[in-house]
Amino acid sequence: MSDLQSRIDTLRQTLNQHSYQYYVLDNPSIPDADYDALYRELQVLEQQHPDLITADSPTQRVGAAPLDKFGQVTHQIAMLSLDNAFDAADFQAFYQRMADRLDQQVEFSFCAEPKLDGLAVSIRYEDGLLVQAATRGDGYTGEDITSNIKTIRAIPLKLQGDYPPVLEVRGEVFMPLDGFEKMNDKARLAGDKVFANPRNAAAGSLRQLDPRITANRPLSFYAYAVGAVTDPALLLNSKSHYARLQQLKSWGLPVCPEIRLVAGAEAALAYHADILQRRASLAYEIDGVVLKVDDLLQQQNLGFVSRAPRWAIAFKFPAQEKTTRLLDVEFQVGRTGSVTPVARLEPVSVGGVTVSNATLHNQDEINRLGIKIGDNVIIRRAGDVIPQIVAVVLAERPQDARDIVFPTECPVCGSTTERVEGEAVTRCTGGLFCGAQRKEALKHFVARKAMDIEGLGDKLIEQLVDEKLVQSPVDIYRLDMPALVGLERMGEKSAMKLLAAIEQSKQSSLPRFIYALGIREVGEATALNLAQHFRRLDALRAASLEELLAVADVGSVVAGQILHFLAESHNQTVIDGLITVGVQWPDIAEKAQTAQPLAGQTLVLTGTLIAMGRDEAKEKLQQLGAKVAGSVSAKTSAVIAGDNAGSKLAKAEELGVAVWTEQQMLDLFSEHGLR
Ligand SMILES: NC(=O)c1ccc[n+]([C@@H]2O[C@H](COP(=O)([O-])OP(=O)(O)OC[C@H]3O[C@@H](n4cnc5c(N)ncnc54)[C@H](O)[C@@H]3O)[C@@H](O)[C@H]2O)c1
Ligand SMILES: [Zn+2]
Numbered sequence: 274m275s276d277l278q279s280r281i282d283t284l285r286q287t288l289n290q291h292s293y294q295y296y297v298l299d300n301p302s303i304p305d306a307d308y309d310a311l312y313r314e315l316q317v318l319e320q321q322h323p324d325l326i327t328a329d330s331p332t333q334r335v336g337a338a339p340l341d342k343f344g345q346v347t348h349q350i351a352m353l354s355l356d357n358a359f360d361a362a363d364f365q366a367f368y369q370r371m372a373d374r375l376d377q378q379v380e381f382s383f384c385a386e387p388k389l390d391g392l393a394v395s396i397r398y399e400d401g402l403l404v405q406a407a408t409r410g411d412g413y414t415g416e417d418i419t420s421n422i423k424t425i426r427a428i429p430l431k432l433q434g435d436y437p438p439v440l441e442v443r444g445e446v447f448m449p450l451d452g453f454e455k456m457n458d459k460a461r462l463a464g465d466k467v468f469a470n471p472r473n474a475a476a477g478s479l480r481q482l483d484p485r486i487t488a489n490r491p492l493s494f495y496a497y498a499v500g501a502v503t504d505p506a507l508l509l510n511s512k513s514h515y516a517r518l519q520q521l522k523s524w525g526l527p528v529c530p531e532i533r534l535v536a537g538a539e540a541a542l543a544y545h546a547d548i549l550q551r552r553a554s555l556a557y558e559i560d561g562v563v564l565k566v567d568d569l570l571q572q573q574n575l576g577f578v579s580r581a582p583r584w585a586i587a588f589k590f591p592a593q594e595k596t597t598r599l600l601d602v603e604f605q606v607g608r609t610g611s612v613t614p615v616a617r618l619e620p621v622s623v624g625g626v627t628v629s630n631a632t633l634h635n636q637d638e639i640n641r642l643g644i645k646i647g648d649n650v651i652i653r654r655a656g657d658v659i660p661q662i663v664a665v666v667l668a669e670r671p672q673d674a675r676d677i678v679f680p681t682e683c684p685v686c687g688s689t690t691e692r693v694e695g696e697a698v699t700r701c702t703g704g705l706f707c708g709a710q711r712k713e714a715l716k717h718f719v720a721r722k723a724m725d726i727e728g729l730g731d732k733l734i735e736q737l738v739d740e741k742l743v744q745s746p747v748d749i750y751r752l753d754m755p756a757l758v759g760l761e762r763m764g765e766k767s768a769m770k771l772l773a774a775i776e777q778s779k780q781s782s783l784p785r786f787i788y789a790l791g792i793r794e795v796g797e798a799t800a801l802n803l804a805q806h807f808r809r810l811d812a813l814r815a816a817s818l819e820e821l822l823a824v825a826d827v828g829s830v831v832a833g834q835i836l837h838f839l840a841e842s843h844n845q846t847v848i849d850g851l852i853t854v855g856v857q858w859p860d861i862a863e864k865a866q867t868a869q870p871l872a873g874q875t876l877v878l879t880g881t882l883i884a885m886g887r888d889e890a891k892e893k894l895q896q897l898g899a900k901v902a903g904s905v906s907a908k909t910s911a912v913i914a915g916d917n918a919g920s921k922l923a924k925a926e927e928l929g930v931a932v933w934t935e936q937q938m939l940d941l942f943s944e945h946g947l948r
Contacts, residue, residue: 277318281325284315288331296337299477301469302666304651305560306592309357333579335412342482344417346407349501352393352443353412354580355563355587361542364564367586368538371566374583375574380537381566384515385544386497387531388561388587391447391475395500396422398440401432408480412580421479422446424488427495433525441500442526448475449557450655452491461634462697467641469663470594470653471558493557495529496521512569531555534567545588552590553656561589590624594653596666597621599646602633602677606685606709610701610793614639614677616650616662623654631660635697636679643667645674685709688841693830704791705745706843712738714791718746722797722888723789724781724856727774728767736760746789747850749775782858783810784892790848793834801895802826803835808861814839814848862946869898870945874910877902877925880918882935890938893947905930913938 291308295301301308312331319326326333335354339345358364371381395415397405406422407415422428425446432440448456453471460467468474478490499517515534522528535544541564548562566572566584575583598619605613614633621628631652633639642665644650649669654660679699683690688703701707705714715734719726726749737743742756752775757768781789787810788800795803806824807813813835821832838844876899878887885893890913891901905912905924912918912925913933925932 277322278325281315281318284311284318285330287311288315292331292337296476297340299473299480301473302664302668304592304594304596306595309359309589309592335580336409337411339408339410339414339416340480343408343480345410346395346405346415346417348395348407348410348413348415349441351412352395352409352415352500353577353582355388355585356581357561358586358588364542364545364586364588365538368541371571371575371583375571381571382534382536382568383541383544383564384513384518384567385533385535385541386563386565387529387548387555387559388563388589389445389447389495389497389529390470390472390558390560391445392472392479393443394418394422394446394479394494396428396442396444397501398432398436398442400438401436403428403430416480418479420484421481421487424484425492425494427493427527429525431525434523436524437502437504439501439503440524441502442496442521443498443500444494444496444526446475446479446492446494447471447557448478448491449493451556453558454658456491461638461641464637464641469651470655494527496526497529497532497563514565514567514569514572517569541588549590558593558655559590560593561587563587591622593624593655594651594663595621595623595628596649596651597628599644599648599650599662601646604680604684606683606701606707608710608713610683610703610707610710612679612683612690612699612701614679618650618652621652623652623660626654628652628654628660631662633662633677636692636699637697639677645670645676647671647674683707683709686843688843689837691837693833700793702837702841704793704838704841704844705847706841708744711744715743715746715749717791718789719749719778720789723785724778725785726771726778728771729774733760745847745850747847747854750779750851750854750856779855779857781856782892783808783861786810786851786856786858787813790838790844792838794831795835798895799826799831801892804861805896810848814845870941872898874898875900875902875908877905877909877912877921878915879912879921880915882915884935884939893942894938896947897941897945 288308288311291301291303315330316332319330319332335352356367358367368381372378393409395407396403403423405417406419407417409415423430448471450471453468453474456474457467468477474490475492478487478492481487497518499521515532518528518532531548533544535541545562548559552559564586566575572582572584577583599616600619601617602614603617605615607613613635616631616633618629618631633644642662644662644665649666650662651664651666652660653663679690681690682688683701683703686701686703686707686709688701688707690699691702692699701710704710705718712735715738716731718724719729719734729749734743740760742752743749752772754768754772757763757771758765783804784801787795787803788797802825803813807816818832818836821827821835822829871894876894878890878901882890894901902909905921905928907928909925909928909930911931911933912921913935914922915935922932
C-alpha cells in the first residue's frame with residue numbers, strides 16, 4: 274500500500290472514531306479544531322486524488338447512524354451538513370464557485386445566520402400539531418426523539434395562523450450559556466457528569482431515553498429551515514429563504530433574532546465580522562455564521578454535493594477549544610483564604626487570545642478530570658469566562674506525568690492549609706496574618722459589629738495596606754498623625770477624628786473582640802456564645818475540643834476552626850499585640866451566664882430606638898438569652914417597637930403578639946446590670 278493510501282486510511286479511521294465519540298456518545302475526545310484539521314487534510318488529499326475517494330469516506334457522509342435504542346425516523350428530505358470556510362479567502366472561493374456554476378455575474382444575496390452550536394432536529398407538524406421529531410442521524414435516518422422535543426418550552430406543540438397541513442421544520446436545539454454553566458455547577462457539586470461544552474450538553478440532554486431527564490435540562494430551539502411541506506404554495510409566493518423564516522415565525526416558531534438579509538460578498542463578510550465581535554455577548558454559543566443564498570431558485574439551480582448544499586457555507590469562527598499541555602500547577606490564595614490550583618499551560622491561541630493559564634477550581638475538579646502534570650488537555654475559552662480545562666486526552670498521557678499535590682502550607686504566609694469536611698475548597702488558616710487575606714480580614718476587624726472603628730472604610734484600609742502602614746490589626750493602633758496626614762485625601766481634621774475613633778474602639782466587649790478576629794465559622798452569635806461560656810479570653814484560648822463542644826451552637830466544624838486559628842502562633846501574636854496596645858473589655862459578670870430571663874424567647878426589634886442602636890440592643894437582648902429575629906411570625910414572643918414602627922408592629926398586633934416599648938426593654942437591661 275502506498276504511503277498516501279495508508280495516510281488516507283489512517284485519517285478515515287481516526288475521523289470515524291472521533292465521529293462516533295462525538296455524534297453517538299456526545300463525548301468528544303478531541304477539540305473540533307483538531308477534528309477539522311484532520312478532516313481538512315483528508316479533503317485535500319481526496320481532492321488531489323479523486324480516484325481514491327470512497328463512498329464511505331467521512332468526507333462523503335453526514336453525522337453517524339442513529340442509535341438502536343431509539344426508534345428510527347426516515348427523513349423525507351435529507352438533512353445534510355454544511356461546507357466550511359475558515360477565512361475570507363475560503364468564502365470568496367465559495368462565492369466564485371457559485372458564480373461560475375450559474376454562469377452569471379449577478380450579486381448573490383444571503384440569508385446570514387448565526388451558526389448555533391447544538392444539534393440539528395427535524396420537527397413534523399400535521400394539521401398544526403407536533404407529531405414527530407428526529408435527530409439528523411446520518412442525514413437519511415434519524416432518531417425518534419418526539420417525547421423529548423415536546424419538553425422544550427421554546428418549541429410550540431401547536432402552530433398558529435395559516436399553516437400548511439404538513440410542515441417539517443428544521444432547526445437547532447441548543448443549551449443557552451447561563452443554563453449550561455448552572456447545570457454544570459450543580460453537577461460538579463453533586464459529583465455528576467459535567468459536560469465539556471454546550472453542544473455536548475444539548476446533544477446529551479436531548480438524546481435521552483427518559484424524557485423526564487430532558488425536561489429538566491435548560492434546552493432551547495431556533496428554526497432555520499423548512500423540510501417537507503404538503504403545500505409549498507402556502508410557503509408564500511415569495512422565493513426567499515429569509516421570507517420563509519419570517520413565515521415560520523408567524524406560525525409561532527422561534528427564529529434567531531440575529532438573522533439578517535445581506536446583499537453581496539462584502540456585506541456577508543461584514544456580517545461575519547459583526548457577529549464574531551459580539552460573540553461573547555450572545556446568550557448562546559455559536560461557532561460561526563451560516564451564509565445561505567437567499568433566492569430559492571438559485572438554490573435549486575446550485576443543488577447539492579454528496580453531503581452538503583452548494584448554496585450555503587458555514588463560515589467558522591476561531592475555535593474556543595484547543596489542546597495543549599499542562600506544564601505545572603501553581604496555587605493562588607484568594608481574599609478569603611481559599612487556595613485555588615491554577616494550571617500553567619503551554620501557551621496556545623484560543624479564540625484569538627493566547628491562553629497560558631486556566632483555573633482548576635479545587636481538589637474535586639482535579640479528581641474529576643483525573644488530570645496530571647504533563648498531560649495533554651483540552652481547554653475551552655468561551656467569551657469572557659476564564660479558560661477552563663474540560664478534559665484530559667488520556668491516550669496521550671506521557672510516561673512521566675505527575676500527580677497534582679495540594680500544598681499543606683499556604684504559599685503566601687506558610688500557615689497550615691485545611692480542607693473542611695464537606696467543603697470543596699482548601700483554605701489557608703492564616704486569617705489575620707495571611708498577606709493574601711489581609712485586606713478582607715482588616716475590613717472585617719474594623720466593621721461596625723466588630724471593633725467598630727468609625728471612618729476606617731474599605732478604601733482607607735486598602736490605602737493603608739498598599740502603603741504598608743498597616744499589616745496586622747495591631748498596626749491600626751500604632752497609626753499616628755504623621756502617618757495619616759501623609760495619605761492622599763486625608764486632612765488633619767479627619768485624621769484626628771479617625772485617631773479618636775481608633776482610641777475609642779479599644780473599649781470593646783469580649784463578644785465583639787472574638788467576632789473581630791475573623792475566625793471562620795465564628796459569626797456574631799457564636800462569638801457571643803463563646804464569650805458568655807468562657808467569660809475570659811484566656812479561658813477560650815486554652816479551651817480543648819471537648820470544652821468548645823460544650824458551648825451552645827458550637828459543633829465540630831466550628832470547634833475545629835477555632836482550634837486551627839488558635840494553633841497558629843502568629844494569630845496568638847496578633848491577639849497578644851492587641852491586648853498590649855490597650856484593647857480591653859469589661860469582665861463578663863457571672864450572672865450574665867446564669868441570669869437569662871429571656872431564654873427561649875424570640876424577639877423582633879422594629880422602628881427607631883432612642884437610647885441605643887439596634888445592634889447594641891440586639892447584643893444585650895442576646896446576652897439575656899433571647900433570639901433576635903428579623904421578621905414577625907406566630908412564633909415571635911414579643912415585638913419591641915421604637916419610634917415610627919410600621920409593618921412589623923401591625924403584623925404583631927394582627928397576630929396578637931406582645932408589644933414592648935423601648936423603655937420596657939431598657940428597664941429590663943438595667944435590672945440585669947446591662948446599662
Ligand atoms: N471533536 C470531534 O471529535 C468531532 C467529531 C465529529 C465532528 N465534529 C465537529 O462537527 C462539525 C461537523 O459536523 P456537522 O456535519 O455536524 O456539521 P457542521 O456543524 O459543520 O454544520 C452543519 C450543522 O450546522 C448546524 N447549524 C447551526 N446553525 C445553523 C443554521 N443557521 N443553518 C443551518 N445549519 C445550522 C446544524 O446542526 C447542521 O447540521 C465540525 O465542526 C466538527 O469539528 C467534531
Ligand atoms: Zn496564608
